[in-house]
Amino acid sequence: MSMTPMQRTLAALGHREPDRVPLFLLLTEHGARELGLSIEAYFSRAENVIEGQLRLHRKYRTDCLYAFYYAAIEVEAWGGSTLFIENGPPLCAGPVIRSPAQIDSLQPPAIAGAAGLGRVLDTIRGLKARVGDTVPIVGVAISPFSLPVMQMGFDRYLDLIFDQPARFERLMQANIEFTVEWANAQLAAGATAICYFDPVSSTTSIPRELYLSTGMDVARRVLPRIKGPTATHMASGRVMPILGDIADTGTAIVGVSALEDLAELKAAAHGRVALLGNLNGIEMRRWSAEQAEFAVRRAIAKAGRGGGFLLGENHGEVPYLVPDEVLLAISAAAERWGRYPLDWIEAWQKDNP
Amino acid sequence: MNDQVRAFRALLESLDRVGAENAISQALTAMTPIQVIDQIVVPALEEIGRAWEAGEVALSQVYMSGRICEALVEAVLPPSDPDRKHQPRSAIVTLSDFHMMGKRIVYSHMRASGFELFDYGRMDVDELVERVLADKIRVLMISVLMLPSALKVAEVCRRFKEAGVVVRVIVGGAPFLFDDKLWREVGADAMGRNAAEAVALVGGWMQEMEA
Ligand code: B12
Numbered sequence A: 001m002s003m004t005p006m007q008r009t010l011a012a013l014g015h016r017e018p019d020r021v022p023l024f025l026l027l028t029e030h031g032a033r034e035l036g037l038s039i040e041a042y043f044s045r046a047e048n049v050i051e052g053q054l055r056l057h058r059k060y061r062t063d064c065l066y067a068f069y070y071a072a073i074e075v076e077a078w079g080g081s082t083l084f085i086e087n088g089p090p091l092c093a094g095p096v097i098r099s100p101a102q103i104d105s106l107q108p109p110a111i112a113g114a115a116g117l118g119r120v121l122d123t124i125r126g127l128k129a130r131v132g133d134t135v136p137i138v139g140v141a142i143s144p145f146s147l148p149v150m151q152m153g154f155d156r157y158l159d160l161i162f163d164q165p166a167r168f169e170r171l172m173q174a175n176i177e178f179t180v181e182w183a184n185a186q187l188a189a190g191a192t193a194i195c196y197f198d199p200v201s202s203t204t205s206i207p208r209e210l211y212l213s214t215g216m217d218v219a220r221r222v223l224p225r226i227k228g229p230t231a232t233h234m235a236s237g238r239v240m241p242i243l244g245d246i247a248d249t250g251t252a253i254v255g256v257s258a259l260e261d262l263a264e265l266k267a268a269a270h271g272r273v274a275l276l277g278n279l280n281g282i283e284m285r286r287w288s289a290e291q292a293e294f295a296v297r298r299a300i301a302k303a304g305r306g307g308g309f310l311l312g313e314n315h316g317e318v319p320y321l322v323p324d325e326v327l328l329a330i331s332a333a334a335e336r337w338g339r340y341p342l343d344w345i346e347a348w349q350k351d352n353p
Numbered sequence B: 001m002n003d004q005v006r007a008f009r010a011l012l013e014s015l016d017r018v019g020a021e022n023a024i025s026q027a028l029t030a031m032t033p034i035q036v037i038d039q040i041v042v043p044a045l046e047e048i049g050r051a052w053e054a055g056e057v058a059l060s061q062v063y064m065s066g067r068i069c070e071a072l073v074e075a076v077l078p079p080s081d082p083d084r085k086h087q088p089r090s091a092i093v094t095l096s097d098f099h100m101m102g103k104r105i106v107y108s109h110m111r112a113s114g115f116e117l118f119d120y121g122r123m124d125v126d127e128l129v130e131r132v133l134a135d136k137i138r139v140l141m142i143s144v145l146m147l148p149s150a151l152k153v154a155e156v157c158r159r160f161k162e163a164g165v166v167v168r169v170i171v172g173g174a175p176f177l178f179d180d181k182l183w184r185e186v187g188a189d190a191m192g193r194n195a196a197e198a199v200a201l202v203g204g205w206m207q208e209m210e211a
Helices: A005-013 A030-036 A046-057 A072-077 A100-105 A115-131 A147-150 A155-163 A164-191 A207-213 A214-226 A240-248 A263-268 A291-301 A323-339 A343-350 B003-013 B017-028 B033-053 B059-077 B099-111 B125-134 B147-165 B176-179 B195-210
Strands: A138-141 A195-197 A229-234 A252-257 A272-280 A309-313 B090-095 B116-125 B139-143 B168-172
Touching: A005 B125, A030 A046, A046 A115, A072 A115, A072 A147, A072 A164, A100 A164, A100 B125, A115 A164, A115 B176, A138 A164, A138 A207, A138 B116, A147 A155, A155 B059, A164 A195, A164 A214, A195 A214, A207 A214, A207 A240, A214 A240, A214 A263, A240 A252, A240 B090, A240 B176, A263 A272, A263 B168, A263 B176, A272 A291, A291 A309, A291 A323, A291 A343, A291 B116, A323 B139, B003 B017, B003 B033, B003 B059, B017 B033, B017 B059, B033 B059, B033 B099, B033 B195, B059 B125, B090 B099, B090 B125, B090 B147, B099 B139, B099 B195, B116 B125, B125 B147, B147 B168, B147 B176
Parallel strands: A138 A195, A195 A229, A229 A252, A252 A272, A272 A309, B090 B116, B090 B139, B139 B168
Antiparallel strands: none
């Protein structure tokens, strides 16, 4: 008996084995390609993204819909502007906080007043109307701790953390209010869960001790106020030394990197959090069908058993430059090799240690 | 790694600016500035770079270490000091992206290692090629964070060939870390996995080019 994507996903998140490994291929700009639109035109109307997401879901038989537009859309709400490029993700065009003193009077913007965020909410409502409770709809909120990289620039943000702790705290307060409101608005519109992007907390960016007193502290102030399940995503940054700490923040899923070993991560997750990952989205651009199949089998072999695993790429978005053929190959491999009970694993691992 | 390097590295990783300053002053009583740089500062930064890649040290530590060392070296070895390394004309740029942090780190590591180089900031292909030709640059370091920007390096390299100039191009940034074949695909001469590797590579080329 086949399950709906929602049933499949919930079983996996409950650390049980569904009918097959859920495929969480998080696709964004590929919707523009489906509709024959430029990326800028595509993201200018919620109707486009609704249609794009539904087509991508059917074409690649994914188990989720992704309401994410691009990270910079949140900074638009703070007065920032976005630069669109032809063949990749829109980028935050420049800092909105140009001097640390501005932080003292910083007020979080109202969600209702931001046109871009409004389009995302319309997208979620439209998707919800089409799929009801059969397919999970994933919303996105950038963590208050990672948002400042776009608000003020990465180097100036690190300087702030180290040199001006009081201002850093003031910025966190403003950002926390914004993130909580934004996440809850998406849940109210019909999102099933919120992907909390927090790569500055990754051990790629900061050491564990600093995470405990900054990123983790912020997550603990935010996640309990979000009225739905969350997935913490490090956008392909490393997590191994802090996986247990992330689980302690109360999140349900952790997005993990191709730079770390999935079997080790699965062991460390210890049934406390489910894992999402960890196909290499950058390399994916030049994969053959065989390479795609191999990567899918390897990931499933390392992390599929016992549920608690969603197959996807490792950054929270497949790059636009990844060709459709590769995605079709991934989808076919997930369908073929993702069926439980995964009894091919032992024999395969002997040949592919 | 000798004790002096190990101790200096530990001071940097714990962001102990004052401790690092004292260690360098101490070393300067027995060594020349350039010796201190080559035998203590550079090896310590190299270790930190390798540790970042192994996931043992975080970027915030790499960044702050570079900044601390850059300031230290600036103080003991002013830019015009004749002891600053003889080197091919070099420049660093962030191509197309708005992500300046990778360049910032590599730039401070280069300067902390005694190199002088132009900082071009952020540029697109046309402007970059023009500037490199006008400035007669022989070593160009390109930093990117976005995949589409990484692919633009191919255009830059092609334009140098067309112009008939020899510019060694060394690339770095996340896309090159995630796909270790990408630097060859775009026609770069080398890629550095971290800022310290950039220093080692340019150091090596320098000797080759002088020879
Ligand atoms: C933290 C992070 C974020 C944060 C902050 C990003 C930022 N800087 O603006 C947030 C959450 C905001 C974010 C958002 C986005 N991100 Co992001 N993010 C990351 C992450 C985890 C680290 C990036 C970073 O800033 N590192 C710090 C720099 C200094 O590191 P680095 O460039 O690697 O530099 C080191 C070395 O590479 C080397 N080096 C660098 N340059 C050079 C040059 C030379 C010559 C040499 C030798 C060496 C060298 O030395 C440095 C220090 O050792 C990476 C994944 C990863 N694991 O790296 C993704 C990543 C950069 N993000 C990516 C993307 C796509 C995005 C978004 C566009 C997503 C979207 N659709 O909105 C947005 C863009 C945001 C914006 N600015 O507009 C992609 C980019 C590649 C691609 N797919 O095109 C990455 C690589 C993830 C992935 N695996 O695909 N992100």
